[in-house]
Amino acid sequence: MMYDRIMIGAGLYGLYAALFCGKRGENVLVIEQDGSAFPRATYSNQARVHMGYHYPRSISTALKSRGYFDKFNEDYGFCIQSEFEKIYAISANFSWTSAEQFKKFCADSNIRCDEVSSDRFFKPGMCEGTFVTTEYAYDAALLRAHLLAEIEKYPNISIQYNAKIERIINNGDRYTFELADGNKPEAGFVLNATYASVNQIHAMLDFPMLQIKYELCEIILCKPAKPLHDVGITVMDGAFFSIMPFGKTGLHSLTSVTFTPHVASFESVPTFDCQARSGGYCTPTRLGNCNQCPAKPESAWPYMSSLAKKYLKEEYGFEYVQSLFSIKPILKASEIDDSRPTVIRRHSDTPRFVSVLSGKINTVYEIEEELMA
Amino acid sequence: MSYKQQNFVSAVIYVHDDENTVEASIKTVHAVLAENFEKFEIICVNDASTDNTKQIIKGIGAGMENCMVSILNMSYYQGLEASMRAGVDLAIGDFVFEFDKAVVDFEPGLIMQLYNRALQGYDIVSCGSGAGRVSSRLFYSIYNRFSATQHMLQSETFRVISRRGINRVNSLSVTAPYRKAIYANCGLKIDYIKYKPTHAGSGKQMLKNPQDTALNTLIIFSDIAYKITMFFTVLMMLLTLAVVGYVIAIYVMGNPIEGYTTMMILISVSFFGVFGILTMIIKYLSLMLGLIFNRQKYVIESIEKITG
Numbered sequence: 227m228m229y230d231r232i233m234i235g236a237g238l239y240g241l242y243a244a245l246f247c248g249k250r251g252e253n254v255l256v257i258e259q260d261g262s263a264f265p266r267a268t269y270s271n272q273a274r275v276h277m278g279y280h281y282p283r284s285i286s287t288a289l290k291s292r293g294y295f296d297k298f299n300e301d302y303g304f305c306i307q308s309e310f311e312k313i314y315a316i317s318a319n320f321s322w323t324s325a326e327q328f329k330k331f332c333a334d335s336n337i338r339c340d341e342v343s344s345d346r347f348f349k350p351g352m353c354e355g356t357f358v359t360t361e362y363a364y365d366a367a368l369l370r371a372h373l374l375a376e377i378e379k380y381p382n383i384s385i386q387y388n389a390k391i392e393r394i395i396n397n398g399d400r401y402t403f404e405l406a407d408g409n410k411p412e413a414g415f416v417l418n419a420t421y422a423s424v425n426q427i428h429a430m431l432d433f434p435m436l437q438i439k440y441e442l443c444e445i446i447l448c449k450p451a452k453p454l455h456d457v458g459i460t461v462m463d464g465a466f467f468s469i470m471p472f473g474k475t476g477l478h479s480l481t482s483v484t485f486t487p488h489v490a491s492f493e494s495v496p497t498f499d500c501q502a503r504s505g506g507y508c509t510p511t512r513l514g515n516c517n518q519c520p521a522k523p524e525s526a527w528p529y530m531s532s533l534a535k536k537y538l539k540e541e542y543g544f545e546y547v548q549s550l551f552s553i554k555p556i557l558k559a560s561e562i563d564d565s566r567p568t569v570i571r572r573h574s575d576t577p578r579f580v581s582v583l584s585g586k587i588n589t590v591y592e593i594e595e596e597l598m599a
Numbered sequence: 600m601s602y603k604q605q606n607f608v609s610a611v612i613y614v615h616d617d618e619n620t621v622e623a624s625i626k627t628v629h630a631v632l633a634e635n636f637e638k639f640e641i642i643c644v645n646d647a648s649t650d651n652t653k654q655i656i657k658g659i660g661a662g663m664e665n666c667m668v669s670i671l672n673m674s675y676y677q678g679l680e681a682s683m684r685a686g687v688d689l690a691i692g693d694f695v696f697e698f699d700k701a702v703v704d705f706e707p708g709l710i711m712q713l714y715n716r717a718l719q720g721y722d723i724v725s726c727g728s729g730a731g732r733v734s735s736r737l738f739y740s741i742y743n744r745f746s747a748t749q750h751m752l753q754s755e756t757f758r759v760i761s762r763r764g765i766n767r768v769n770s771l772s773v774t775a776p777y778r779k780a781i782y783a784n785c786g787l788k789i790d791y792i793k794y795k796p797t798h799a800g801s802g803k804q805m806l807k808n809p810q811d812t813a814l815n816t817l818i819i820f821s822d823i824a825y826k827i828t829m830f831f832t833v834l835m836m837l838l839t840l841a842v843v844g845y846v847i848a849i850y851v852m853g854n855p856i857e858g859y860t861t862m863m864i865l866i867s868v869s870f871f872g873v874f875g876i877l878t879m880i881i882k883y884l885s886l887m888l889g890l891i892f893n894r895q896k897y898v899i900e901s902i903e904k905i906t907g
Contacts, residue, residue: 319688351769528638529667532607532691536762 229255230414231597232403234427236385237347238265239419239582241373242590244422246597249477255411256385256444257403259423260515263374263385267421268587269366270445270517272481273473275299276586277316277578279339282323282331284521287567289335291586298588305368307474312361313459315344316542317537320429320491324356332357347459352537361460364587365473383529386411390512394430400577417593422553423513425495428581432492433573436553442498442516444526445550446480446508447472451543453585454478457537467534477547482533485526487554496553516551525549568592572585608632608639608714610693613683614656615646615676617701624701629663631710638668647676679780680812687765695765697731704796705756712793713759722767722787725779726756728796733852739860742780746821750783753791762785777816784820818888820839823886828853837872872901 231247233240236258244254262264274280279289287530299306302315316325323331325341332339337361344353377383390406394416402412418427425435448469456477458470466483491497497510503521508514516522527546534544557567569591580596610628614621625641632639641663642658651668660668672688673682679699688693694717696710709726716724735754743751760768760782767785769777782789818824846863849855 319685349766349769351766499893528607529640529691530694 227255227409228400229253229410229411229413231255231417232257232401232411233417234391235418235420235423236260236387237263237266237268237421238373238587238590239421239584239593241370241377241416243417243419243593243597244383245373245376245386246594248377248380249471252382254383256411257389257391257405257411258385258387259389259391259512261387264366264370265515265517266552267554269309269364270443270550271372271585272445272468272470272479273307273363273366274470274586275362275588277359278335278337278361279332280462282328283337285331288331288337290589292335292337294588294591297591299362302364302369302372302395305365305372305473307363307464307471307537310361310363310456310458312470313347313356313476313487314339314359315341315356315459315461315464315537316347317461317466318352318354321354321463321466322374326419328357328462329357329462332359332595341514346347347396347457347542348537349539352501353461361458363473364470366551368474382485387428391427392431394427396431396577398577400474401579414577416577417507417578417597418512418579419593421583422496422555424555424581426511426513429495429511429574431573431579433501433579434461436555436569436581437449437558438583439558440491440493441556442489442500442553443481443486443522443552443554445521445552446525447475447477447547447550448480448532448544449547450478451477454538454542454544458544459542461537467530467537469534469538478544480530480534480544482526484528485533486527486573488523488551496555513553516553519551530547554585556585557583570596572596593598604636604714606636606693607691608636608694608696608700609641609642609690610639610696611644611683611686611690612698612701613646613679614648614652614701615682615688616648616650616652616653618648618650620651620703621652621701622835623658623660624698625656627707627747628696628710629666631707633663633665635711638665640669640690641694642669642671642686642689642877644671644673644682645683646673646678678808683778683805687760693762694759696759696764698754704798706797709756709794711790716790716792717759717761718787719764721790722761722764723758723782724792725755725789725791726781726792726794727753727755728794729754734809734813737855739819741823742761742817742821745817745823746780746854750789750791752779752783753815755779755791757796760780763798777812777820778822778823782817815861822885825881828881829878832874833883835874836871836878839867839874843871 230252231254233244233256236256240256241263242294243255258578276291276296279290280286293589316323316328329339340358340392342358343358344356347356375519390404392406395402400412400414401416402410404410418424420427422440428435434439460468465484469478472479489498495510496513500521501508508519568589571581573579573581582593610632612624628641638735645653656670671686681699687697694714713724740751764785764787767787770782771781771785842866846860850860
């Protein structure tokens with residue numbers, strides 16, 4: 227079957243691209259390995275609509291985040307949780323940034339930062355500066371429901387779930403996919419929006435690998451105590467933690483720089499010890515979904531909760547609900563300045579093959595240019 | 600299966616060129632904690648070791664289950680005090696063990712003995728064998744004699760501190776040069792367990808500038824320096840007054856050399872004034888020292904609510 231476009235991966239980037247092209251009347255197929263949309267990174271993350279506060283050591287990332295923040299909120303306001311106070315605090319010890327530097331950074335990038343007393347949230351002496359900021363969280367479930375409902379309106383967009391790609395062949399003017407179920411969809415344009423699997427797709431086509439390392443990450447969903455309910459708190463800049471509303475679910479997501487990543491892989495394709503225990507479900511050539519994996523790691527809840535409790539005053543308590551695991555690719559170049567650039571790379575012109583790798587949802591607009599070209 | 604403690608504990612171990620003893624120390628601590636706690640962490644504060652200490656820690660840390668071993672590397676040699684403060688700042692446990700040296704000269708069971716004592720309501724429980732260098736013992740006796748502390752200081756091998764204790768210490772002062780004195784002065788319940796060493800420990804001095812630290816601690820936590828200076832200024836003032844009396848006596852009784860009386864009176868009165876000003880300056884300084892190091896007006900142990 228011939229399509230105008232094939233998008234690999236039904237995460238935000240794949241579905242957004244499908245809808246964008248579908249609206250222009252093109253025939254689009256989305257190929258998804260799992261049984262539903264948003265099964266991995268788009269759902270299993272902090273749900274942060276980035277405003278740039280996170281990157282005090284990379285003003286370029288901060289400025290770009292800032293630019294798309296308003297547009298994303300306008301377009302997807304229904305899934306945005308904005309009814310909470312977002313606190314950024316600078317740890318008194320071991321931080322790479324001081325409170326003064328953070329203030330200057332906010333002023334330079336023109337983002338809000340109102341200083342409040344650290345005693346309001348933290349135990350004495352733990353934080354040297356505490357700031358009220360503006361940052362929102364999106365609700366992945368609502369966003370997915372909205373995108374799927376929109377896609378439903380366009381008969382020219384179809385999504386194939388549970389699709390295992392066996393081979394991708396360049397046939398001169400089109401790429402032909404060979405799927406495990408025998409289907410052979412083809413298109414002159416392919417968007418690789420598979421996030422952690424980006425290099426696994428590249429390996430099928432002998433494209434150059436992106437220089438990334440992989441981390442198996444855990445996000446903990448927890449039930450916040452009442453005072454914490456309308457507050458999101460991030461302690462920076464270094465090995466600290468973040469606890470903030472998980473969309474509109476009423477739960478908070480808890481992450482920590484030290485304990486969220488369980489294991490790392492420095493191979494060009496994600497290679498982990500736990501894959502051997504997954505019974506073939508997950509391999510270096512095809513990543514499984516960690517949440518369904520029999521070999522998923524034990525939760526780091528004791529560590530993450532202890533770290534957060536060390537900083538937070540007693541009344542800002544929280545209880546364990548559930549862990550979400552996923553593989554996160556990190557560009558090796560961004561280790562030092564902690565930047566998170568959105569990588570868009572065109573590997574061939576006719577037929578066209580474009581890969582996108584981004585860790586932020588509000589830079590989704592950046593792929594439009596490639597889709598129109 | 601035995602019941603394990605749900606509390607999360609951290610063990611902070613100070614290491615500095617300890618390649619011969621570090622492995623046994625970490626393994627002892629790990630064995631005791633693994634037997635008694637669900638989850639815990641071990642933080643090795645590596646104070647710029649130049650031998651194989653770091654590699655040894657990495658080697659044993661990798662194989663330890665249910666426990667996170669981290670190494671906190673100090674940028675350059677900073678001594679026990681600064682290094683341990685960094686290690687305790689990094690620790691996330693509900694209770695934190697501080698091992699001041701990577702040498703085990705105690706029965707492993709002592710670790711849990713301290714922890715159980717802490718559970719009885721003691722925020723800081725330390726232990727020591729009483730052994731120590733002559734200079735340390737001299738320091739402790741001077742300190743204990745002249746400070747108004749509620750607890751005696753003695754040489755300690757390791758201790759356990761509750762999170763509440765750490766918070767209290769953080770709110771007291773972060774700049775005091777000597778943790779043990781801060782702990783002893785934090786106003787919470789503390790306890791000391793004395794044990795018999797299993798073998799003679801090393802008398803290694805780990806403070807960066809032991810004499811400085813001792814002197815600073817005495818000045819800050821005891822009034823010995825203030826007392827000495829006050830004694831001398833008062834003595835000097837009395838001396839100048841005596842000189843004035845002597846000059847007047849010479850003037851009345853005999854016939855002094857021209858100008859001698861005026862000169863001596865002027866000098867004596869001036870010196871009297873100088874010593875008076877010095878007394879005030881010392882008083883001011885000690886007041887300021889008190890203000891800087893005692894940011895909280897009072898320290899309380901606990902509040903008990905008794906309802907009828």
